[in-house]
Each structure stands twice: as structure tokens, then as C-alpha cells.
Amino acid sequence: MDRRAFLVVGNTATTKPFSLNDLPGAGRMDILCRCISQALFISHGIRKNVDVYLLLLGGCDAPKSIRIAGSEVKRMSPDERNIAGHIRKALGIECGKEWRKVHSGVYVSRKNLEELLDELSQSYKVYYLREDGADIREVVGSMKTPLFILGDHMGLNADSERIVEKYAEEIVKVSPISLMAEQCIAIVHYELDRLDS
Amino acid sequence: MDRRAFLVVGNTATTKPFSLNDLPGAGRMDILCRCISQALFISHGIRKNVDVYLLLLGGCDAPKSIRIAGSEVKRMSPDERNIAGHIRKALGIECGKEWRKVHSGVYVSRKNLEELLDELSQSYKVYYLREDGADIREVVGSMKTPLFILGDHMGLNADSERIVEKYAEEIVKVSPISLMAEQCIAIVHYELDRLDS
Structure with a gap:
């Protein structure tokens, strides 16, 4: 099966360890956890052909990026708190510009949006999910090895959008x-x- | 806009107040919370035309049923923990066969599956979501005021299925x-x- 990836931008998502009892308070970490859950999990299984990337832009230690590889990940379950525990662990580890392994299938780095897209556009065709894009049902047939970029509840800011538009094959809407x-x-x-x- | 409803059966979901720090351990309450989130919430809003019903079948105090009315609900956010807090509050309240209001938009009762469907089939056409059903894309055009019944990670047991089949207009698969x-x-x-x- 064709590989798929998602890159979710968390505009306010914290880049330091946070309380598992208040995920919305950690810069809407709850949204990012749900994105990972929906991207990776199916009934009684994980999509091994999917990678999820998070870009965390909240706080003075930003940016940090996290990669979760469906083919490698272990001991993850689809509930927000479990996924948040994996992210929290990743944020407690020192890292630089290269991916550093946290544990099976979870990686962390200080890559910014441009560096992420430089890397990912080597392996994927980039699609930007935005509400004024082409209807996905019209264009899905031509998608090969797609990476979908989307923002959290705030969407993407103008700077991020300028970068994404340099790499995006197409802008697509889903609903x-x-x-x-x-x-x-x-x-x-x-x-x-x-x-x- | 046409009204829509969902009835989710939690085969092991607890019927007593539970810890918000372990939703999977409360009979997979995490699944029911995610179902409510996906049924009610859209970006920056709630679907006011949607009602969600949960049937909780776990433990010796079962069954209990919960109704969440999109048109009335307040102070609910889409994260699992917030929704679980509303359910926990409902499960701490004494109730009988009639719906008892917990607070805005949240109700609890001791209705069982047959009693729920007796009530709901007065207002909705009942569709049963199961993997061997008709392709939703083929049949969605004819759906009016639909209620969709689905099970948690265990699906529906044989007894529940027999009851649902008495009320279901059609069996539908979504993917x-x-x-x-x-x-x-x-x-x-x-x-x-x-x-x-």
C-alpha cells in the first residue's frame, strides 16, 4: 500500500513536558493527540504505511518537531492521554537539528517548518489542506505518496503558509x-x- | 438541516463514576468520549442538529444510557477528559427509566437497548453500521433523519444485534x-x- 504522511502544525503547542491532566492547557496538545490517533489507528491495529509529523510552535523553546512512524511504533494506544505521554517523553529529551530516537517509532528534533518540508518533499508529494482548496473527491485519484499539511484550531499563520505554498503540489479541501x-x-x-x- | 443521531454501545463501559486518569480502564470509556467528540464537534462549534446516545453495559449496575443533545449542551469541549467529566457526573446521579437531566444538554436513565430503540425509532430512521452492510455512498442519498447504531471495539453482541435488527431500516458500512x-x-x-x- 502507498505510503501516506501527515504534518500537523500546533501553533501554540508547548515544547516542554506538560501535565497529562490538562492537554488543552498545554497549547491545545489535545488536538495534536487526536490527530495522531486518527492518522495511525484503525480498528484493532495501526496503519504501518503512515508517518505523522508534528510541528510544535509554542513557548520560547520552539520550534520542536516530532515524528511518529506507524511501522515502528509500540505500546501506543488511541486515547489522548496515552499519546500525550509519548509526546511528553519526547519533549523531555535534549535534541538538535537531527532526528533523535525517543523510543520505538517516536523521534524528536528542532527542525523548523522549512527544514521539515525540505526533508519530506524528497519522499512525498505535498498537499496543503485548506478550506478553499480543490475538492478532495475530484483529485484523490491522482495522489501518489501524499503528505498532507494542516494546522490546528488556528490554521497556519501567514509566514507558515508562505513556506508551505513553496512546497505544495496542490491545495485541497476535505469537506x-x-x-x-x-x-x-x-x-x-x-x-x-x-x-x- | 436534517436531524441526525448516533447510538454507541459500550459493551464494557462502566456505569459508575470512574477515574478521569484512566479512561481505557473504565471499560474503554475513551472510545465513547471520542465518539461524542466526533459526533458533536466541528471547527469552533457544535452540531446543534445532532443528539448522541450512549448505552453503557459494564458492571453490575448496567444498563445505563446517556443522552447528549447538541442543541442544548454547554461547557463541553472536544477533548476526551472534558467529555469524560460530563459522563462521570451523569453516572453519579440516581436515575430510573425516565431521562433525568444532569445539566444543560446531558441526560441519564436506566433505559436498555430495546427501550432506547422504542423511543428513538419514533423520531428517527434506524441504520445499523456494520462491516458487511451496504456501501454508505450508495445509500446516503435516501437517508432522512437518520439514527446510526454502532458498537465500540467489540461491536454488538448477538443479543443486542437481534434487537437492533428489529428496528434497523438498513445495515450500512462506511469503509x-x-x-x-x-x-x-x-x-x-x-x-x-x-x-x-
Whole structure:
């Protein structure tokens, strides 16, 4: 099956260890956890062909980026608190510009958006999910090895958007109404799954 | 906009107050919380035309049922822990066969599956989400005021299924691959939203 990836930008997401009892208070870490859950998990299993990247832009230690590889990840379950525990562990580790392994399938670095896209555009075709894009149902048939970029509840700011537009093959919308980030991910998978079946 | 409802069966979901720090340990309450989140929330808003029903079948105090009305609910956010707090509060309240209001938009009762469906089939057409059903994309156009019934990670047991089949208009599948309950809900909304737009 074709590889797929998602890059979710957390505009205010904390880059330091945080309380598992208040994920919204950690710069809306709850959104990022749900995005990972929807991107990686299916019923009783994990999508091994999927990688998820998070870009955390909150606080004075930003940016940090996290990579979760579906083919390697272990002991992760789809609930927000479990996923948040993995992210918290990653944020407690010293890292630089290169990916540093936290444990099976989880990596952390200080890559910024441009550095992430420089790397990922070598392996993926980049699609930017935005509400004024082309209808996914019209374009999904031509997608090969796609990476989908999307923002959290704040979308992408103008600076981030300028960078993304340099790399994006196409701007795509997933629904006639404005959805939460994790719902967009579920729908992207659904449309691609229908093609594969 | 047409009303929509979901009924999610939690086969092992606890019927007593539980720890917010271990939702999977409360009979997979995490799944039910994600189902509510996906059913009710969109970006920066709540679907006021949606009601969600949970049937909790875990423990010696079962069954209990919970109703969350999108048009009335207040102070709910889409993260699992917040939603779990609302459910926990409902489970701490004495109730009988009639719906008892917990607070805005949240109700609890001791209705069982048959009693729920007796009530809901007065207002909704009942669809049962199961992996061997008709492709949703083929049948979504004819759905009016639908109620979708689905199980948690264990599906529905044989007894529950016999009851549901008495009320179900049609058995519908939402994806070629086996998905988590909350993903099925996101996709059902997506297909209906495309029709409405």
C-alpha cells in the first residue's frame, strides 16, 4: 500500500513536558493527540504505511518537531492521554537539528517548518489542506505518496503558509463545512482507502 | 438541516463514576468520549442538529444510557477528559427509566437497548453500521433523519444485534477497511454534509 504522511502544525503547542491532566492547557496538545490517533489507528491495529509529523510552535523553546512512524511504533494506544505521554517523553529529551530516537517509532528534533518540508518533499508529494482548496473527491485519484499539511484550531499563520505554498503540489479541501483537524485526517484516509479497495 | 443521531454501545463501559486518569480502564470509556467528540464537534462549534446516545453495559449496575443533545449542551469541549467529566457526573446521579437531566444538554436513565430503540425509532430512521452492510455512498442519498447504531471495539453482541435488527431500516458500512467507532461517525457526517452542501 502507498505510503501516506501527515504534518500537523500546533501553533501554540508547548515544547516542554506538560501535565497529562490538562492537554488543552498545554497549547491545545489535545488536538495534536487526536490527530495522531486518527492518522495511525484503525480498528484493532495501526496503519504501518503512515508517518505523522508534528510541528510544535509554542513557548520560547520552539520550534520542536516530532515524528511518529506507524511501522515502528509500540505500546501506543488511541486515547489522548496515552499519546500525550509519548509526546511528553519526547519533549523531555535534549535534541538538535537531527532526528533523535525517543523510543520505538517516536523521534524528536528542532527542525523548523522549512527544514521539515525540505526533508519530506524528497519522499512525498505535498498537499496543503485548506478550506478553499480543490475538492478532495475530484483529485484523490491522482495522489501518489501524499503528505498532507494542516494546522490546528488556528490554521497556519501567514509566514507558515508562505513556506508551505513553496512546497505544495496542490491545495485541497476535505469537506463543505469547517472541520476539526483530526476529522480532516479521518476523511483523507477514507477517500484514499476507497481508492485502494 | 436534517436531524441526525448516533447510538454507541459500550459493551464494557462502566456505569459508575470512574477515574478521569484512566479512561481505557473504565471499560474503554475513551472510545465513547471520542465518539461524542466526533459526533458533536466541528471547527469552533457544535452540531446543534445532532443528539448522541450512549448505552453503557459494564458492571453490575448496567444498563445505563446517556443522552447528549447538541442543541442544548454547554461547557463541553472536544477533548476526551472534558467529555469524560460530563459522563462521570451523569453516572453519579440516581436515575430510573425516565431521562433525568444532569445539566444543560446531558441526560441519564436506566433505559436498555430495546427501550432506547422504542423511543428513538419514533423520531428517527434506524441504520445499523456494520462491516458487511451496504456501501454508505450508495445509500446516503435516501437517508432522512437518520439514527446510526454502532458498537465500540467489540461491536454488538448477538443479543443486542437481534434487537437492533428489529428496528434497523438498513445495515450500512462506511469503509472498505475496519475502522474505530469514532472514525465511522466522522465519515457518516462527511457523507451527509456533502449531500447537504
